[in-house]
Structures are given as C-alpha cells and as structure tokens.
Amino acid sequence: MKYWLIWLLTWAFVHNSKSQEMSFSGNINSSNKEKYTMILKSCLDSSLVKVELSSEDGSFRFDNIPQGNYFMDIRLFNQSIHLTQCFNLKDKGFQLPTINLNQSLQLKEVRVVQQKELVEQKAGKIIFNVEHSLESPGSDALSVMQKAPGISVDGNGSIAMRGKKGVIVMINGKPTYVSGAQLTNLLRTTTASQISKIEVISNPSAKYDAEGNAGIVNIIMKKDLKRGSNGLVILSGGSGRFYKSSAGANINVKGNKLNFFASMNFFANENYNDLKLYRQFYKKGVYQGAYRQNNMLWFPAFTEMGKVNLDYQLSKKTVLGISSNGSLSQLNTPGLNFCVVEDNQGVDQSTYTSGQKSKDRYGNASFNVNSRTQLDSNGAELSTDFDYAYYGSSNNQHFKTVYADMFGNPTQNDYRLLGISKGDLNIYSGKADLNFSRWNVKWELGGKSSYVKADNNIQFFNESGDTPLFDSNQSNHFIYSENINALYGIGSFEKNNFSVQLGLRTEQTVAKGKQLLNGESFDRNYWQLFPNVSISRKINEKHDLAFSFSRRIQRPGYDLMNPTRLFIDATTYKVGNPFLMPQNSYLFELNHTFKQKYLTTFSYMFVNKSITEVLIPDEQNSNITIQTNKNINKQWVYTLSGSVPVKPTSWWTINSDVSIYHSYYSGQLSNNTIASGIVSFNAKTLHSFILPKSFTIQVDGFYQYGEWYSFTTIQPFGQCNIAAQKTLKNKRTTIKLAANDIFFTSKFRGSSKYNDYEEHYFVRRDSRTVIVSLTHKYGKNGVPGIRRRGTGADDEKQRAGKHV
Numbered sequence: 001m002k003y004w005l006i007w008l009l010t011w012a013f014v015h016n017s018k019s020q021e022m023s024f025s026g027n028i029n030s031s032n033k034e035k036y037t038m039i040l041k042s043c044l045d046s047s048l049v050k051v052e053l054s055s056e057d058g059s060f061r062f063d064n065i066p067q068g069n070y071f072m073d074i075r076l077f078n079q080s081i082h083l084t085q086c087f088n089l090k091d092k093g094f095q096l097p098t099i100n101l102n103q104s105l106q107l108k109e110v111r112v113v114q115q116k117e118l119v120e121q122k123a124g125k126i127i128f129n130v131e132h133s134l135e136s137p138g139s140d141a142l143s144v145m146q147k148a149p150g151i152s153v154d155g156n157g158s159i160a161m162r163g164k165k166g167v168i169v170m171i172n173g174k175p176t177y178v179s180g181a182q183l184t185n186l187l188r189t190t191t192a193s194q195i196s197k198i199e200v201i202s203n204p205s206a207k208y209d210a211e212g213n214a215g216i217v218n219i220i221m222k223k224d225l226k227r228g229s230n231g232l233v234i235l236s237g238g239s240g241r242f243y244k245s246s247a248g249a250n251i252n253v254k255g256n257k258l259n260f261f262a263s264m265n266f267f268a269n270e271n272y273n274d275l276k277l278y279r280q281f282y283k284k285g286v287y288q289g290a291y292r293q294n295n296m297l298w299f300p301a302f303t304e305m306g307k308v309n310l311d312y313q314l315s316k317k318t319v320l321g322i323s324s325n326g327s328l329s330q331l332n333t334p335g336l337n338f339c340v341v342e343d344n345q346g347v348d349q350s351t352y353t354s355g356q357k358s359k360d361r362y363g364n365a366s367f368n369v370n371s372r373t374q375l376d377s378n379g380a381e382l383s384t385d386f387d388y389a390y391y392g393s394s395n396n397q398h399f400k401t402v403y404a405d406m407f408g409n410p411t412q413n414d415y416r417l418l419g420i421s422k423g424d425l426n427i428y429s430g431k432a433d434l435n436f437s438r439w440n441v442k443w444e445l446g447g448k449s450s451y452v453k454a455d456n457n458i459q460f461f462n463e464s465g466d467t468p469l470f471d472s473n474q475s476n477h478f479i480y481s482e483n484i485n486a487l488y489g490i491g492s493f494e495k496n497n498f499s500v501q502l503g504l505r506t507e508q509t510v511a512k513g514k515q516l517l518n519g520e521s522f523d524r525n526y527w528q529l530f531p532n533v534s535i536s537r538k539i540n541e542k543h544d545l546a547f548s549f550s551r552r553i554q555r556p557g558y559d560l561m562n563p564t565r566l567f568i569d570a571t572t573y574k575v576g577n578p579f580l581m582p583q584n585s586y587l588f589e590l591n592h593t594f595k596q597k598y599l600t601t602f603s604y605m606f607v608n609k610s611i612t613e614v615l616i617p618d619e620q621n622s623n624i625t626i627q628t629n630k631n632i633n634k635q636w637v638y639t640l641s642g643s644v645p646v647k648p649t650s651w652w653t654i655n656s657d658v659s660i661y662h663s664y665y666s667g668q669l670s671n672n673t674i675a676s677g678i679v680s681f682n683a684k685t686l687h688s689f690i691l692p693k694s695f696t697i698q699v700d701g702f703y704q705y706g707e708w709y710s711f712t713t714i715q716p717f718g719q720c721n722i723a724a725q726k727t728l729k730n731k732r733t734t735i736k737l738a739a740n741d742i743f744f745t746s747k748f749r750g751s752s753k754y755n756d757y758e759e760h761y762f763v764r765r766d767s768r769t770v771i772v773s774l775t776h777k778y779g780k781n782g783v784p785g786i787r788r789r790g791t792g793a794d795d796e797k798q799r800a801g802k803h804v
Contacts, residue, residue, distance in 0.1 A: 022065050022089050026096030028058035028074070034316065035379065036074050036101075038062075042596065043069040043086040056377050064497060065089060066541045074099065126202075126599070126643065130195040141195060141219060142187040148198045149643050149657040151217065152682045152704055161202060161215045168211060170218045196220045202589060202603070204550070206488045206503030206532040207433070207444055211553060229253050230779025238771030240740075242270035242298075252779075257313040265305045273297040274764040279571075281623055282756040289349075289623075290342040291571060297335040297356075304328050317374040326365040333358040337569040350411055354401045354569045364391045380436035391425040401570045413464060417471070417567060421458035427451075444490040444503075454480040456562050474573075477516040478562045484509050490532075497539075503532035509555070513578055515563055522578060528553060544593040552587065556580035556611055560629045574627040581631050583609045599643040607635040612710045614669060617757045625757070632674060632710055633667025651690045658683040665710045672754050678708035694727040715749035719767070732777045741767040 028036060038060050040049040049070060054060040072084040082101055128148040145151055145159065151167075152160050159167045169187075199218040201208075208216065231251040238244045250263035275295040281288045305327040312320050335356035343349045366389035373382045397419040403412045431448035457477045461468040490503035506529050514521040530553070536546035562576035589603040609631040618624035641659035648654065664677030684702035691697065703718035723738035746767040751760045 022067060022092055022094065023061065023063040024065070024089060024094035024096060025059065025061040026099060028054055028060070028099045028101055030058060030101035032076075032101070034076055035374070035377065036060075036076055039073040039075065040065070040070050041073055043071055053379050064494075068541065072096075072099075074101070126200045128198040128200070130197055144195060145187065145198060145217065145219075148200055148217070149641075149684075151198075151200060152659075152702075159217065161200065161217070168209075168216045170216060172219070172221055202587075202601070204532075204552075205501065205534065206490050206505040206530060206550075207446065209448075209486070209507075211555060230777070233776045233778070234773065236771055236773035238769055240766040240769035241272065242300075242766055244269045244769060244771060259309075259311040261307075261309040263305075263307045267301070267303045267305075269299075269301055271299040271301070271766045273299070276762045278760045279625065280758040281617065282758075284756070287344050289344050290346075291623075292340040292342065293337060293569075294339075295335070295337045295569070297333060299331060299333055301329060301331045303330075319372045321368075321370045321372075323368045323370075324366065327363065329360075329362045331358070331360040331362075333360065339569075339571070348406055350403065350405050352401055352403045352570055354399060356397065356399055356569075358395065358397045361394045362391075363393075364389065366390070375436070378437055380434075382432065382434050384432045385430065387427065387429040389425075389427040391423070391427075393421070393423040395419070395421045397421075397567070399567060399569075415570070416463040418461045418463050418468065419458065419474075419567060420461075421456070423457075424455045426453050440495075441491050441493045444488075444492075446488055448484075448486045450482075450484050452480075452482045454478075456480075458566075460567070472517060474567065475517065476563060478513065478576075478578075479516065480511070480513045480561065482509065482511045492534075497537060499534075499536040499538075501532070501534040503534075505530040505532070507553070509582075513561060515578070520563075520578070528584075542595050544591075544596070546589075546591040546593075548587075548589045548591075550587050552585050553582050554585065554611060555582045556629065560611070568627070571623060572625045572627065577629055580611060580629060581609050583607055583611050583631070597645050601639070601641045603637075603639045603641075605635075605637040605639075607637075609633070610635040610665070610667075612665075614711060615752050615757075615759060616669075616754060625759070630669055632665055632669060634665070636662075636664045636677075638662045653688045654685065656683070656685040663708065667710075669711070672711070674710055676708055676710065678706065678713075680705045680707045696725045696727075698723045698725075711754055712752045713750055717746060717748055719743075719746040734775045736771075736773045736775070738769075738771045738773075740769045740771070744768045 030036075035056060036054040038052045038054055040051070040062055042049055050062060050065065052060055052062055067090050069086050069088050071086045072082075074082040074084075082099065084096075084099065087096065126149050130144055142153055145153060159169065161167050197220045199216075199220065201216040201218065204216050229251070231249060233249045234247065236244075236246050246265065246267045246269075248263065248265035250261065253260045273296070275293075275297075277291070277293040277295065279291040279293070281290065305325075307323070307325045309323040310321065314320050333356070335354075335358070337354040337356075339352050339354075340348050341350045341352070366387065368385060368387050370385045371383065374380070375382055397417075399415075399417040399419070401415040401417075403410065403414075405411055427450065429448065429450040431446060433444065433446035435442070435444050437443065456479075458475060460471040460474040462471050484507055486505060486507040488503065488505035490501060492499070492501035494500075506527060508527050509524065511524045512521070530551045532548075532550040534546065534548040536544065538544050556577075560576050561578045561580055563578050566574040568574060585605055585607045587603065587605045589601060592600045594600075610633075611629055612632045613627070613629050616626050616628070618626050639659060639661040641657070641661075643657045644655075646654040646656070658681060660679070660681040662677060662679045665674045667674045682702065682704045684700070686698065686700040689697040689699075699720075699722050701718065701720040703716065704714075705716050707714045719741045720743055721738065721740045722742060723736060725734055725736045727734045744767070746765070748763040749761070751758070753759075
C-alpha cells in the first residue's frame with residue numbers, strides 16, 4: 001500500500017500543472033477587530049475555490065490561484081456578512097481595493113449575485129440543496145433522500161450509499177437517535193419543507209466517530225436566520241390513498257450578542273403497508289408445503305417536534321450555545337394478516353387470520369451545552385460539547401389468531417396474545433476539539449467519551465383462556481450498557497497544488513449485556529485504531545484528483561442484540577442476536593472532478609463480519625420464520641459513480657447522477673454457503689424549469705436496478721414526480737403543488753432463498769400522492785446569523801434508535 005501512495009505522489013509532482021497561478025492580497029476596513037473567514041468563489045458557478053483567514057489587522061492573502069474571475073464571500077462566526085463584486089485575476093501580486101465592512105454590517109439585505117446550484121461539490125462531500133428544489137411539504141425526508149446523489153432507499157426504508165449499507169443519518173450534524181424502523185418512521189414524519197440541504201459524506205475523516213459502514217448523510221434543516229426578528233410559517237395538505245397534513249412555524253431573534261431560534265412542527269398522516277408473501281418450506285430438499293399470506297397494516301400517526309437554540313457572545317473570542325430538542329410520536333396501528341396453508345401437493349388445506357391492534361408511543365428529549373473559544377490570532381480554536389439525551393417508548397399490542405378449514409369451520413381454539421413493552425435509553429456524552437496551525441500544518445486534536453444505558457422490558461401474556469398466563473418463552477428483560485472512549489489527531493497541509501490530510505482515531509469499547517429472565521450475559525472490552533488518509537491534487541483549472549482511505553466500524557444496534565421476541569403474526573417473529581460482533585470496513589476512493597462540476601468516483605470497500613438481516617426457519621419449528629441479524633463472513637463492494645449538472649438554456653437546469661456497483665458476499669449461515677454477487681446500478685435525474693411570472697416547474701425521477709444482499713434479491717423499481725411553484729407578488733409567499741410517484745411504480749418485489757426455505761414478497765405503500773402547500777416568510781430581511789453545529793453524541797444517538 002505504501003509503495004502505491006509513494007507512486008501516486010511522485011506521479012502528481014512530476015505532472016505539474018501548466019496553467020499559470022496567481023496570488024493576490026487585500027485589506028478589510030472594520031471597527032470590529034476580528035479574524036474573518038475569506039471564501040474565494042468562482043463567478044462562473046459560485047463553486048468554492050479556496051478559504052483563508054484574515055489577520056486581526058484586516059489583511060489577507062491568497063496564493064496559488066489559477067487565472068479567472070472570482071468574488072469573495074466574507075464571513076464572521078459562520079455569518080455571511082459581505083459579498084464582493086466579481087474581479088478578474090490575471091496579474092501576479094494583484095491588490096484588491098479595500099473592503100469596507102463597517103457599511104456591510106449595516107446592510108438590511110445581502111444580494112446574492114447568482115443562484116446556488118442544486119447540487120454542489122465541496123471538499124469531502126456532495127451537497128443536495130433541497131430548498132432550491134420544489135419538494136412539497138407533503139413529501140417526507142426519506143423521499144427527498146432518495147433524490148440525493150449516490151443515495152438509494154429500498155422498500156423497507158433501508159438507506160444505502162453507492163450500493164453500501166450502514167449509512168449513519170444525522171440531522172443538523174446531530175444524531176437522529178433512531179435507526180431501523182424508528183429511523184424510517186422519523187424520516188417519513190419529517191416534511192421536505194423543513195429541509196435546507198442534504199450532505200453526502202462518503203469517506204469521513206478521523207474527526208468523525210468511526211461508527212458507520214458506508215458514510216454519513218447529514219440533513220440540514222431550514223432556519224430563516226437573519227438579523228432582527230423573522231421566521232417562517234408552513235401549511236400543507238393532500239392525499240394519496242389516505243390523508244397527509246402538516247403545519248409548522250419557526251422564529252429567529254438576533255441581536256448584537258444574543259441569537260435565539262425556536263421551531264414547532266406538527267404532522268398528521270396516515271399510511272399503509274400492503275405486503276403479500278409466498279413462503280415455501282422444505283426438508284432436506286423435499287417440499288413440505290407453503291403459506292400464502294396477505295398482510296395489511298395501517299399507520300395513522302401524529303407527531304410533534306420542537307426545538308430551541310440559544311447562542312450568546314460572551315466575549316469577542318468566546319461563544320456559548322445551549323440547545324434543546326424534543327419529539328413525541330403516537331401511532332395506533334391496526335393490522336390484518338390472512339394466510340392460506342398449502343400441503344406438500346400444493347393443495348389448499350386450511351387458513352388462519354391474525355388481527356392486530358397496537359398503540360405505540362415514542363418520545364425523546366435532548367439537551368446540549370457547547371462553547372467555542374478563539375485562542376490566538378493565528379486561528380487556534382477550542383470547542384466543547386456536553387450532551388444528555390433520553391429516549392422512551394411504550395407499546396401495547398393485542399393479537400388474535402383464528403384457525404379454520406377451507407370452509408370456514410374452526411379447526412382449533414383462537415389464540416390471543418397481549419404484548420406490553422417499555423424501553424428507556426439514556427445517553428451521556430462529552431467531547432472537546434482543538435484546532436491550530438503550526439509548521440505550516442493545520443492540526444485537529446480531540447477526545448470524546450460517551451456512556452449509554454438501555455433498558456428494554458417486554459412481557460407477553462397468553463389470553464386464550466379465562467386467565468392471562470405469562471409467556472416466558474417470548475418475554476424478556478434486557479439491559480445493555482456501553483462506554484466508548486476516543487482520541488483522534490489530524491494533520492493537513494497544502495503545497496504545490498497538493499492537499500494532504502492524515503488522521504488517526506482510536507476508540508475503546510466497553511459493552512455489557514444481560515437477560516434478566518434467564519441470566520445470560522456478555523461482557524466485551526476492546527480497542528481499535530481507525531486511520532484516515534486523504535490526498536488531493538489540483539492538476540489545472542479544469543481537473544482535480546483526490547484519493548482517500550479509511551477504516552471504520554459498524555457496531556450492532558441495541559435492538560439487534562436484544563434477544564426479546566417480537567410477535568409479527570402467527571408464523572413470524574423478530575428476535576435480536578446478543579452474540580452479534582461489530583463489523584469493520586476498509587474503504588478506498590478515487591475522485592476526479594472536471595470544471596468543479598462533474599464528479600467521477602471509483603470506490604472499493606471490504607467488510608469483515610458483515611452484519612446482515614436474514615429470514616430463516618426456526619430450528620425448533622421449520623414452519624415458523626425468524627427475522628434476525630447474523631454476521632456473514634465477508635463482503636466486497638466495487639462502485640463507479642458519476643454526477644453531471646447540465647444547463648441547456650438559461651431557464652432549464654438538469655442534475656443527473658448514476659452509480660454502478662458490484663456487491664459480493666462470502667460466508668456460512670445455518671448450513672447455507674454464501675457465494676453470491678450481482679452487478680447493479682441506480683440512476684436519478686432532476687429537471688428544473690424557470691418560467692415567466694414567477695412560475696417554476698420541477699420533474700424528477702429515479703430507477704433502481706435489481707440488487708442482491710446475501711440470500712435476498714430485490715427486483716428493479718423506480719419513481720417519477722412533478723411539482724409546480726408560484727411565488728406571489730409580495731415575494732414572501734409561495735404556493736406549491738406536487739404529484740409524487742405519478743405512475744405508481746414505487747413497488748417492491750423480492751425473494752429470499754435458503755436450503756430449506758424460500759420466500760417471495762411484494763410490497764406497496766401510499767407513495768402516489770398529491771400535496772398542496774403554502775409557505776410564508778415574515779419579519780425583516782437582514783444579515784444571516786446563527787451558528788449551525790453538531791453535538792458530541794452523534795454516533796450514540798444514531799444507534800440509540802435501534803433500541804426504542
């Protein structure tokens with residue numbers, strides 16, 4: 001490996017750019033003696049060229065800049081306070097006219113010279129600017145994520161990045177606290193109108209938690225953050241097969257030292273899940289029979305979410321922040337499962353009908369205290385985060401199963417089951433990060449410690465008789481605790497059009513789990529190292545090349561290790577695996593960027609002990625199906641992807657993205673040998689049309705070719721959407737009309753095949769919808785203000801949702 005890196009560096013140094021590079025300098029006139037962030041952007045497409053910091057006396061300098069037309073975006077504490085006019089850089093030693101910020105800081109409005117691109121490419125990430133698309137407030141975050149470059153979502157809501165699963169989802173740089181079914185529910189109850197942009201980070205640096213097999217998706221929510229008092233109100237309503245509605249408002253108050261932001265959102269929606277199954281059972285290759293099932297679940301849900309954020313400027317060099325988030329979701333879920341039982345000759349023999357009534361409550365509250373202090377005039381900075389988060393859940397489930405022959409005559413007594421579960425999760429986290437420059441190297445050092453305790457208690461009672469009987473076979477009380485301690489260091493420098501970053505993170509994991517009913521337990525304590533290397537080279541004005549490598553870990557979610565059985569229907573249950581081991585991945589990426597717009601990426605990932613969801617027959621009863629997770633031996637994923645923005649005319653913009661990948665599994669599972677792989681691809685395109693009289697139309701679609709995950713195959717599926725927007729004369733109010741999945745093609749077919757079991761499924765959901773929405777901005781327009789930042793509990797919150 002090291003010889004390959006040496007060859008790459010030598011090749012890049014030998015092939016120096018032939019384009020002539022310039023330098024320029026300038027001065028800032030401001031009564032506020034602060035260090036400003038100077039962002040150099042291209043006038044052609046507003047793409048980022050380079051970032052520097054001014055000195056306290058206001059002087060700044062940029063070196064090694066190609067000839068071209070540029071403008072400056074000047075920021076203070078992440079506030080964009082001034083945009084310069086475009087200037088032509090063609091002479092060495094060019095001196096910009098003095099920039100007077102005393103006037104800029106009093107501006108009531110900053111005029112953006114060019115509209116932001118729908119898809120942007122920045123160092124280490126791709127940004128999908130949702131707020132510049134025509135996503136309807138009735139659309140949800142999961143649907144929007146499907147449109148982000150390199151991201152695909154399957155029928156179960158599982159998210160993959162360029163064919164790789166194990167994506168970590170964050171909101172505003174903070175953990176979502178949920179994953180699995182709860183993450184899907186959260187994203188489906190978060191409307192598109194609240195989303196500003198989505199960041200796709202395929203190969204995170206050592207500064208990020210090592211958790212995450214395939215990268216990070218960071219959802220940035222909207223904040224109408226301007227000086228003075230202002231905010232936003234959104235109303236939406238519509239229908240598919242069932243109703244969809246939402247309402248929300250936020251307010252921002254910004255003064256000289258104090259920034260206050262608050263928001264509240266409500267969602268009332270009903271969805272359904274129509275699942276058809278055909279399960280065939282074998283014994284040593286001999287056909288035993290089959291189940292033919294129709295399952296229908298309804299999801300009437302009400303969710304309320306609130307947030308409060310406060311930033312206070314303690315001094316010129318120190319900012320203190322406090323934030324609090326909370327949400328409450330209530331679901332009343334009825335369901336009906338009808339099954340026909342076939343014998344070994346394929347003849348219908350009997351039926352059973354399982355009815356379900358479930359009341360589910362999910363709530364969470366999180367608190368964060370953070371600070372940022374500038375230590376010296378050279379840009380040294382210390383930031384801290386302290387977090388506490390609580391997640392709670394309560395579920396009451398009633399099941400009734402009726403058995404009959406093909407003529408409707410009872411064949412055995414009805415089976416009634418009551419399930420009562422309660423889950424509590426507490427997360428404590430603290431971290432500190434130090435940034436400084438020494439010896440022409442930018443250093444980032446930090447540490448983090450987190451503690452998590454999960455308590456899941458689920459009790460099942462057989463109510464078939466006169467007296468409810470406690471069912472110890474399905475009940476369980478599982479307690480899990482985990483402490484992760486981490487240290488990291490990153491060094492980065494630039495020279496001769498090269499940018500090099502070397503990072504190393506070490507994490508200690510101390511985990512304990514215990515089943516109180518049977519006394520089984522486990523205790524783990526291990527250290528691991530996670531290196532990260534990133535090398536980029538600006539070849540000339542048109543071509544940029546970058547290489548990166550990282551090692552990451554995917555720890556099993558808390559619910560995946562919980563051995564509690566969750567009753568789904570009379571022949572299916574879900575159970576955790578307390579013996580799951582973490583999986584480690586090794587990711588290599590090579591990126592080529594053309595004209596700062598067209599991105600091509602080749603990546604290779606190797607996963608050891610891959611965690612894979614499987615459907616397998618129960619060892620005690622082969623006609624019972626278990627949904628669980630196992631460690632498959634190895635997985636390899638090769639990916640080639642490209643992103644292409646095109647502007648055929650001044651009023652028509654196209655953004656297209658395609659990923660071609662080959663995923664291969666190898667290992668053993670329940671006497672089944674895995675040696676399977678498939679070449680697949682997904683493609684998406686988005687067209688925006690700007691029309692006269694403030695009308696805008698957007699047409700987008702995606703197509704996912706068939707995939708193969710260990711024992712499971714998924715058939716191709718896709719979707720097409722269209723939306724229109726009208727901005728009223730006051731420039732503050734917009735009306736949107738959106739039609740989603742207009743051809744109703746977002747249906748999911750697949751199959752799973754083992755030695756003695758085969759399953760085929762077909763799923764439909766309420767994806768074809770029509771939504772109308774109204775958005776109104778109020779207050780004064782001014783200079784953007786408040787900080788957007790993450791917290792210290794990102795990784796734990798992501799995995800926490802696997803518990804509730």
